[in-house]
Amino acid sequence: MLQMKQKMLLGSTVLFIALLCLTPICFAGVDAAPYLRLGAGAASIGVGGAVTAIVNDATSTVWNPAGLGSVKDVTFTVSTVKQAFDSRQSFLGLATDVGEKGALGLSIMSLTVDDLTRYDGEGIPLESFHYNSNAISISYGHAFSKFNLGAGFGILTDSFSLDSVDSENGFRGIDLGFIGYGVYATIRGEEIPTVSYGLALRNLGGSIADGNVPVLLDAGLAFKLMRKSTATFSFDVEHEFVDLEEASTSVRLGAEYLIGRTFAIRGGARSTRDHQSLFAGFGVDVGGLRVDYALQDEPSSRLSEVGTTHYVSLSYSY
Numbered sequence: 001m002l003q004m005k006q007k008m009l010l011g012s013t014v015l016f017i018a019l020l021c022l023t024p025i026c027f028a029g030v031d032a033a034p035y036l037r038l039g040a041g042a043a044s045i046g047v048g049g050a051v052t053a054i055v056n057d058a059t060s061t062v063w064n065p066a067g068l069g070s071v072k073d074v075t076f077t078v079s080t081v082k083q084a085f086d087s088r089q090s091f092l093g094l095a096t097d098v099g100e101k102g103a104l105g106l107s108i109m110s111l112t113v114d115d116l117t118r119y120d121g122e123g124i125p126l127e128s129f130h131y132n133s134n135a136i137s138i139s140y141g142h143a144f145s146k147f148n149l150g151a152g153f154g155i156l157t158d159s160f161s162l163d164s165v166d167s168e169n170g171f172r173g174i175d176l177g178f179i180g181y182g183v184y185a186t187i188r189g190e191e192i193p194t195v196s197y198g199l200a201l202r203n204l205g206g207s208i209a210d211g212n213v214p215v216l217l218d219a220g221l222a223f224k225l226m227r228k229s230t231a232t233f234s235f236d237v238e239h240e241f242v243d244l245e246e247a248s249t250s251v252r253l254g255a256e257y258l259i260g261r262t263f264a265i266r267g268g269a270r271s272t273r274d275h276q277s278l279f280a281g282f283g284v285d286v287g288g289l290r291v292d293y294a295l296q297d298e299p300s301s302r303l304s305e306v307g308t309t310h311y312v313s314l315s316y317s318y
Contacts, residue, residue: 032211033156033172035111036135036203037240039063040091041079042292042313046281047254048268050234052220053179053198057315058093061107061139064200064218065150066177068141071095071103079292079313087113091313098140105139105152129161135172150177156208170208173215176201187226195223214242230258248272254279261285266294281311290315 041059044051051063058077060067076094093107113131139152154172177200181193198220206213222234236252254268268279281294294311 032170032208032213033133033135033206034214035089035133036062036109036172036213037216038081038089040093040107040109040313041077041315042281042294042311043264043266043283043290043315045296045311046266046268046279046283046292046294047234047256048236048252048270048277048279049238050220050222050236050252050254050268052200052218052236053196053222054220054232054234057317058095058105058107059091060095060141060150060177061093061105061137061152061175062091062109064177064179064198064220065105065139065152065175066141066148066179066198066200068095068103068105068139068150069101069143069148069179071105071141072097073318075315075317077313077315079311081309081311087111101144102140102142105137105141107137107139109135109137127162131158131160133158137172137175139175141177146182147178147180151175156206156213158208168209170213171206173203173206173213174201176204183223185226192224192226194226195221197221214240216240229260232256232258264292288317290317 039045039049040062044055044059044063055063055067056070057075074096077091079091081089090110091107093105095103095105097103111133116129116131117125134157135154137152137154139150141148141150152175156170156172157167159167177198179196179198181196183193183195184191185194200218202216203213204215216238218236218238220234220236222232225231232255234254238250238252240248242248250270250272252268252270254266256264256266258264262285264283266281266283270277275298277296277298279294279296281292283290283292292313292315296309296311298309
Protein backbone atom coordinates (compact mmCIF):
# COMPACT_ATOMS: atom_id res chain seq x y z
CA MET A 1 0.00 0.00 0.00
CA LEU A 2 2.80 2.41 0.93
CA GLN A 3 4.72 1.66 -2.27
CA MET A 4 1.62 2.25 -4.36
CA LYS A 5 0.98 5.61 -2.71
CA GLN A 6 4.59 6.56 -3.34
CA LYS A 7 4.25 5.63 -7.02
CA MET A 8 1.02 7.65 -7.30
CA LEU A 9 2.67 10.67 -5.67
CA LEU A 10 5.74 10.33 -7.89
CA GLY A 11 3.62 10.07 -11.06
CA SER A 12 1.54 13.12 -10.23
CA THR A 13 4.62 15.12 -9.22
CA VAL A 14 6.50 14.33 -12.44
CA LEU A 15 3.47 15.25 -14.56
CA PHE A 16 2.89 18.50 -12.70
CA ILE A 17 6.54 19.52 -13.06
CA ALA A 18 6.35 18.76 -16.77
CA LEU A 19 3.27 20.95 -17.10
CA LEU A 20 4.96 23.86 -15.36
CA CYS A 21 8.07 23.53 -17.49
CA LEU A 22 6.23 23.34 -20.80
CA THR A 23 3.45 25.88 -20.48
CA PRO A 24 5.54 29.11 -20.32
CA ILE A 25 6.72 28.61 -23.90
CA CYS A 26 3.22 28.09 -25.28
CA PHE A 27 1.43 31.41 -24.95
CA ALA A 28 -0.98 32.04 -27.80
CA GLY A 29 -0.71 35.41 -29.42
CA VAL A 30 -3.51 34.75 -31.90
CA ASP A 31 -6.57 32.86 -30.67
CA ALA A 32 -6.88 30.03 -33.22
CA ALA A 33 -9.66 27.42 -32.97
CA PRO A 34 -11.44 29.05 -29.99
CA TYR A 35 -14.23 26.45 -30.14
CA LEU A 36 -11.86 23.88 -28.62
CA ARG A 37 -12.27 25.47 -25.18
CA LEU A 38 -16.02 24.86 -25.22
CA GLY A 39 -15.63 21.18 -24.38
CA ALA A 40 -17.91 18.34 -25.47
CA GLY A 41 -20.84 16.31 -24.22
CA ALA A 42 -24.02 17.62 -22.61
CA ALA A 43 -23.33 15.57 -19.45
CA SER A 44 -20.05 17.42 -18.89
CA ILE A 45 -21.47 20.81 -19.88
CA GLY A 46 -24.36 20.30 -17.44
CA VAL A 47 -21.93 20.39 -14.50
CA GLY A 48 -20.22 23.51 -15.83
CA GLY A 49 -17.31 21.59 -17.36
CA ALA A 50 -15.95 20.69 -13.90
CA VAL A 51 -14.96 17.20 -15.03
CA THR A 52 -11.14 17.14 -15.00
CA ALA A 53 -11.14 14.64 -12.12
CA ILE A 54 -14.21 12.57 -13.07
CA VAL A 55 -14.52 12.27 -16.87
CA ASN A 56 -14.57 8.60 -17.93
CA ASP A 57 -16.08 8.28 -21.41
CA ALA A 58 -15.36 9.21 -25.03
CA THR A 59 -15.34 12.93 -24.18
CA SER A 60 -12.10 12.28 -22.27
CA THR A 61 -10.38 12.95 -25.60
CA VAL A 62 -11.40 16.60 -25.09
CA TRP A 63 -11.37 17.13 -21.30
CA ASN A 64 -8.64 14.84 -19.91
CA PRO A 65 -7.14 11.82 -21.74
CA ALA A 66 -6.45 10.10 -18.41
CA GLY A 67 -10.19 9.47 -18.14
CA LEU A 68 -9.88 6.89 -20.91
CA GLY A 69 -8.17 4.59 -18.41
CA SER A 70 -11.60 4.04 -16.81
CA VAL A 71 -13.33 3.06 -20.08
CA LYS A 72 -14.49 -0.54 -20.28
CA ASP A 73 -15.62 -2.22 -23.49
CA VAL A 74 -16.78 0.28 -26.17
CA THR A 75 -18.50 3.65 -25.78
CA PHE A 76 -19.28 6.51 -28.15
CA THR A 77 -20.78 9.98 -27.84
CA VAL A 78 -22.27 12.36 -30.40
CA SER A 79 -23.34 15.89 -29.51
CA THR A 80 -24.34 19.14 -31.14
CA VAL A 81 -24.94 22.75 -30.16
CA LYS A 82 -25.88 25.88 -32.07
CA GLN A 83 -23.67 28.87 -31.30
CA ALA A 84 -23.57 32.52 -32.35
CA PHE A 85 -23.60 33.72 -35.98
CA ASP A 86 -25.51 30.63 -37.18
CA SER A 87 -22.58 28.40 -36.25
CA ARG A 88 -22.86 24.78 -35.17
CA GLN A 89 -20.45 22.82 -33.05
CA SER A 90 -20.53 19.03 -33.30
CA PHE A 91 -18.64 16.25 -31.57
CA LEU A 92 -18.18 12.56 -32.37
CA GLY A 93 -16.10 10.43 -30.02
CA LEU A 94 -15.36 6.72 -29.78
CA ALA A 95 -13.44 4.92 -27.04
CA THR A 96 -12.58 1.23 -26.70
CA ASP A 97 -10.55 -0.74 -24.21
CA VAL A 98 -7.15 -2.02 -25.28
CA GLY A 99 -6.11 -4.85 -22.98
CA GLU A 100 -7.15 -4.91 -19.32
CA LYS A 101 -5.86 -1.50 -18.23
CA GLY A 102 -5.82 0.76 -21.29
CA ALA A 103 -8.25 2.40 -23.68
CA LEU A 104 -7.92 4.21 -26.99
CA GLY A 105 -10.04 7.20 -27.96
CA LEU A 106 -10.77 8.86 -31.30
CA SER A 107 -12.76 12.05 -31.75
CA ILE A 108 -13.74 14.73 -34.23
CA MET A 109 -14.88 18.16 -33.08
CA SER A 110 -16.12 20.48 -35.80
CA LEU A 111 -17.36 24.04 -36.17
CA THR A 112 -19.47 25.04 -39.17
CA VAL A 113 -20.63 28.55 -40.05
CA ASP A 114 -23.12 28.92 -42.92
CA ASP A 115 -24.35 31.88 -44.97
CA LEU A 116 -21.28 34.08 -44.70
CA THR A 117 -21.11 36.87 -47.28
CA ARG A 118 -18.07 38.11 -49.20
CA TYR A 119 -18.00 41.81 -50.16
CA ASP A 120 -15.95 43.75 -52.69
CA GLY A 121 -13.94 46.89 -51.90
CA GLU A 122 -17.05 49.10 -52.16
CA GLY A 123 -19.10 47.00 -49.73
CA ILE A 124 -21.22 45.32 -52.39
CA PRO A 125 -22.06 41.68 -51.56
CA LEU A 126 -20.58 39.21 -54.04
CA GLU A 127 -21.38 35.69 -52.91
CA SER A 128 -22.26 33.55 -49.92
CA PHE A 129 -20.00 30.84 -48.56
CA HIS A 130 -19.53 28.65 -45.53
CA TYR A 131 -16.62 27.92 -43.21
CA ASN A 132 -15.71 24.60 -41.60
CA SER A 133 -13.05 23.74 -39.04
CA ASN A 134 -12.27 20.26 -37.69
CA ALA A 135 -10.14 19.03 -34.81
CA ILE A 136 -9.30 15.33 -35.13
CA SER A 137 -7.76 13.70 -32.06
CA ILE A 138 -6.38 10.35 -30.96
CA SER A 139 -5.74 9.66 -27.26
CA TYR A 140 -4.74 6.82 -24.97
CA GLY A 141 -5.36 6.37 -21.25
CA HIS A 142 -3.95 3.74 -18.90
CA ALA A 143 -5.22 2.74 -15.47
CA PHE A 144 -2.82 1.93 -12.66
CA SER A 145 -3.95 0.75 -9.24
CA LYS A 146 -4.59 4.21 -7.74
CA PHE A 147 -4.29 6.60 -10.68
CA ASN A 148 -4.69 6.99 -14.46
CA LEU A 149 -2.36 8.59 -16.97
CA GLY A 150 -3.22 9.68 -20.49
CA ALA A 151 -1.89 11.46 -23.55
CA GLY A 152 -3.18 12.49 -26.95
CA PHE A 153 -2.58 14.65 -30.00
CA GLY A 154 -4.48 15.82 -33.04
CA ILE A 155 -4.63 17.82 -36.25
CA LEU A 156 -6.68 20.84 -37.37
CA THR A 157 -8.25 21.59 -40.74
CA ASP A 158 -9.80 24.86 -41.92
CA SER A 159 -11.72 25.22 -45.18
CA PHE A 160 -13.88 27.77 -47.01
CA SER A 161 -16.27 27.05 -49.86
CA LEU A 162 -14.41 29.56 -52.02
CA ASP A 163 -12.13 28.59 -54.90
CA SER A 164 -9.96 31.62 -54.17
CA VAL A 165 -9.18 30.50 -50.60
CA ASP A 166 -7.02 27.45 -49.95
CA SER A 167 -7.68 25.02 -47.12
CA GLU A 168 -5.32 25.08 -44.14
CA ASN A 169 -3.99 22.21 -42.05
CA GLY A 170 -2.36 22.48 -38.65
CA PHE A 171 -1.44 20.73 -35.42
CA ARG A 172 -4.09 20.70 -32.69
CA GLY A 173 -1.46 20.09 -30.04
CA ILE A 174 -0.58 17.53 -27.39
CA ASP A 175 -2.75 16.66 -24.39
CA LEU A 176 -1.41 15.22 -21.13
CA GLY A 177 -3.58 14.06 -18.25
CA PHE A 178 -3.57 12.58 -14.77
CA ILE A 179 -6.39 11.38 -12.49
CA GLY A 180 -5.73 10.07 -8.98
CA TYR A 181 -8.06 8.26 -6.60
CA GLY A 182 -8.28 8.11 -2.81
CA VAL A 183 -10.58 7.65 0.22
CA TYR A 184 -12.30 4.42 -0.73
CA ALA A 185 -15.71 3.19 0.42
CA THR A 186 -16.86 -0.42 0.41
CA ILE A 187 -20.09 -0.79 -1.57
CA ARG A 188 -21.52 -4.31 -1.85
CA GLY A 189 -18.12 -5.80 -1.19
CA GLU A 190 -16.31 -3.61 -3.75
CA GLU A 191 -13.95 -0.75 -2.94
CA ILE A 192 -14.99 2.38 -4.80
CA PRO A 193 -13.05 5.67 -4.67
CA THR A 194 -15.01 8.57 -3.23
CA VAL A 195 -12.35 11.24 -3.86
CA SER A 196 -10.59 11.92 -7.15
CA TYR A 197 -8.26 14.65 -8.35
CA GLY A 198 -6.92 15.47 -11.78
CA LEU A 199 -4.61 17.56 -13.91
CA ALA A 200 -4.81 18.15 -17.65
CA LEU A 201 -2.67 20.13 -20.06
CA ARG A 202 -4.43 20.62 -23.39
CA ASN A 203 -3.46 21.92 -26.84
CA LEU A 204 0.27 22.10 -26.10
CA GLY A 205 2.08 23.39 -29.20
CA GLY A 206 -1.07 23.68 -31.31
CA SER A 207 -1.15 26.05 -34.28
CA ILE A 208 -2.72 26.56 -37.68
CA ALA A 209 -1.85 29.14 -40.36
CA ASP A 210 -0.70 32.28 -38.47
CA GLY A 211 -2.53 31.46 -35.23
CA ASN A 212 -1.67 29.51 -32.11
CA VAL A 213 -4.15 27.34 -30.24
CA PRO A 214 -4.50 28.52 -26.62
CA VAL A 215 -2.95 26.14 -24.09
CA LEU A 216 -5.29 25.17 -21.24
CA LEU A 217 -4.16 23.96 -17.82
CA ASP A 218 -6.88 22.38 -15.68
CA ALA A 219 -6.82 21.14 -12.08
CA GLY A 220 -9.81 19.40 -10.57
CA LEU A 221 -11.09 17.80 -7.38
CA ALA A 222 -14.26 15.72 -6.90
CA PHE A 223 -15.91 13.64 -4.22
CA LYS A 224 -18.91 11.32 -4.11
CA LEU A 225 -21.56 10.63 -1.50
CA MET A 226 -22.90 7.14 -2.08
CA ARG A 227 -26.04 5.82 -0.42
CA LYS A 228 -29.05 4.49 -2.35
CA SER A 229 -28.28 7.21 -4.88
CA THR A 230 -24.96 8.88 -5.74
CA ALA A 231 -24.20 12.59 -5.43
CA THR A 232 -21.01 13.87 -7.06
CA PHE A 233 -19.53 17.31 -6.36
CA SER A 234 -16.68 18.66 -8.49
CA PHE A 235 -14.45 21.73 -8.51
CA ASP A 236 -12.11 22.84 -11.33
CA VAL A 237 -9.71 25.70 -11.90
CA GLU A 238 -8.65 26.40 -15.48
CA HIS A 239 -5.95 28.76 -16.69
CA GLU A 240 -5.73 29.72 -20.33
CA PHE A 241 -2.33 30.79 -21.65
CA VAL A 242 -3.44 33.41 -24.16
CA ASP A 243 -2.62 37.05 -24.79
CA LEU A 244 -6.11 38.56 -24.41
CA GLU A 245 -7.47 41.41 -22.31
CA GLU A 246 -10.23 39.23 -20.84
CA ALA A 247 -9.60 37.14 -17.73
CA SER A 248 -7.82 33.89 -18.54
CA THR A 249 -8.53 31.99 -15.30
CA SER A 250 -11.91 30.44 -14.56
CA VAL A 251 -13.42 28.55 -11.64
CA ARG A 252 -15.95 25.79 -12.28
CA LEU A 253 -18.34 24.12 -9.87
CA GLY A 254 -20.55 21.15 -10.63
CA ALA A 255 -22.96 18.74 -8.97
CA GLU A 256 -24.73 15.62 -10.21
CA TYR A 257 -27.37 13.54 -8.46
CA LEU A 258 -27.71 10.05 -9.94
CA ILE A 259 -30.85 8.11 -9.14
CA GLY A 260 -30.54 4.37 -9.57
CA ARG A 261 -27.98 4.67 -12.38
CA THR A 262 -30.84 5.67 -14.68
CA PHE A 263 -31.72 9.33 -14.17
CA ALA A 264 -29.25 12.16 -13.46
CA ILE A 265 -29.90 15.77 -12.48
CA ARG A 266 -27.03 18.22 -12.97
CA GLY A 267 -26.12 21.79 -12.21
CA GLY A 268 -23.01 23.93 -12.41
CA ALA A 269 -21.44 27.36 -12.60
CA ARG A 270 -18.40 28.89 -14.26
CA SER A 271 -16.93 32.23 -13.26
CA THR A 272 -14.16 34.53 -14.38
CA ARG A 273 -13.44 38.14 -13.52
CA ASP A 274 -15.40 39.24 -16.60
CA HIS A 275 -18.54 37.13 -16.55
CA GLN A 276 -20.39 34.22 -15.00
CA SER A 277 -22.35 31.33 -16.49
CA LEU A 278 -24.93 29.00 -14.98
CA PHE A 279 -25.63 25.47 -16.18
CA ALA A 280 -28.34 22.88 -15.66
CA GLY A 281 -29.19 19.57 -17.26
CA PHE A 282 -30.33 15.99 -16.95
CA GLY A 283 -29.59 12.57 -18.39
CA VAL A 284 -31.53 9.34 -18.91
CA ASP A 285 -29.74 5.99 -19.29
CA VAL A 286 -31.64 2.93 -20.49
CA GLY A 287 -29.67 -0.23 -21.23
CA GLY A 288 -26.46 1.65 -21.96
CA LEU A 289 -28.14 4.19 -24.25
CA ARG A 290 -27.95 7.64 -22.64
CA VAL A 291 -29.52 10.91 -23.70
CA ASP A 292 -28.18 14.08 -22.07
CA TYR A 293 -29.39 17.65 -22.21
CA ALA A 294 -27.73 20.79 -20.84
CA LEU A 295 -28.68 24.44 -20.73
CA GLN A 296 -26.22 27.31 -20.42
CA ASP A 297 -27.26 30.78 -19.33
CA GLU A 298 -24.45 33.19 -20.14
CA PRO A 299 -25.09 36.94 -19.91
CA SER A 300 -22.05 37.80 -22.04
CA SER A 301 -19.24 35.96 -23.78
CA ARG A 302 -16.93 36.38 -26.71
CA LEU A 303 -17.97 32.86 -27.79
CA SER A 304 -21.75 33.03 -27.79
CA GLU A 305 -24.68 35.36 -28.06
CA VAL A 306 -26.32 36.81 -24.98
CA GLY A 307 -28.96 34.41 -23.75
CA THR A 308 -29.36 30.66 -23.46
CA THR A 309 -27.52 27.87 -25.26
CA HIS A 310 -28.87 24.32 -25.50
CA TYR A 311 -26.69 21.19 -25.70
CA VAL A 312 -27.83 17.69 -26.63
CA SER A 313 -25.76 14.51 -26.77
CA LEU A 314 -26.33 10.80 -27.27
CA SER A 315 -24.05 8.14 -25.81
CA TYR A 316 -24.00 4.36 -25.96
CA SER A 317 -21.86 1.82 -24.12
CA TYR A 318 -21.76 -1.91 -24.78
